[in-house]
Amino acid sequence: MEAIDIQPWMFRVEPLQGESLSHFLGRFRRANELTPTGLGKMAGLGGAIARWEKFRFNPPPSLQQLEALGVVVRVERERLQEMLPPPGVGMKLEPIRLCGACYAQSPCHRIEWQFKEMQGCDRHGLMLLSECPNCGARFKVPALWVDGWCQRCFLGFAEIAKYQKAI
Template identity: 50%
Template sequence: MNNTKEAQLWLFPVEPSNGESLSHFLGRFRRSNHLSPSALGDLAGIGGVVARWERFHLNPFPTDEQFQALAEVVDVDSSTLREMLPPKGTGMKCDRHNLKLISKCPNCRAKFKMPALWEYGCCHRCRLPFAAIAQYQQSV
């Protein structure tokens, strides 16, 4: 039995949410299974790219082989994982809401953590809900 099959025996399943980014999904999966980015990359046999993907560093863009390897570990179809990526060549924007993303909370000015570390849907310092932040964002 290979490492991926053995790992699946003890990993908790995590389903992607509708419209969720790859970064946020990987963070939720790792937290549920008490894994670091490098541990998840090692299980999938893809090395340290998981940490880069969580920070939206997609250059070079993930390959089909990398997605297939990750899909086997997280038990999600590789095409579903690919759909969670921002379109190639786009900047930091929310395609679903057509808004430019901001990097700091408009209320307390704290820098946002990367999406992989979001747990509660709000600013980690002042607890302003992300839904309330949309009024501070500009349309694309």
């Protein structure tokens, strides 16, 4: 009997508007029970997935890398580019920041929250938070946001808006 090369079947995960690449990769990996290393191997990207999930874009992903990732996750290269910071925009790797009011409307980490010049949410007029207002724990990288709540005290990210101060 001859061995057949069977291609793995992947669940499709649609990107959300404004979603960061880190958050999208985490959602895709969980839906398909993959590790960062496993996804990196499938796309031929090695350890790049783990770096990108932590907002380490130095060097930035090349068009070829995004193309290879797009084949595996079934998302157009251009759409993946939208999940990255625009050229010339400074990024804060840490702390991870969020707007609870935005999260309540669309449960995802927005790439713009990590821009250096972004201190508050321009949609809601609220300061971005980098730690849980209930217990003080820093937010984990968005790729690890499984249930949309603080990893320590379980306060929901959507509930955080009532603790945010106005800009």
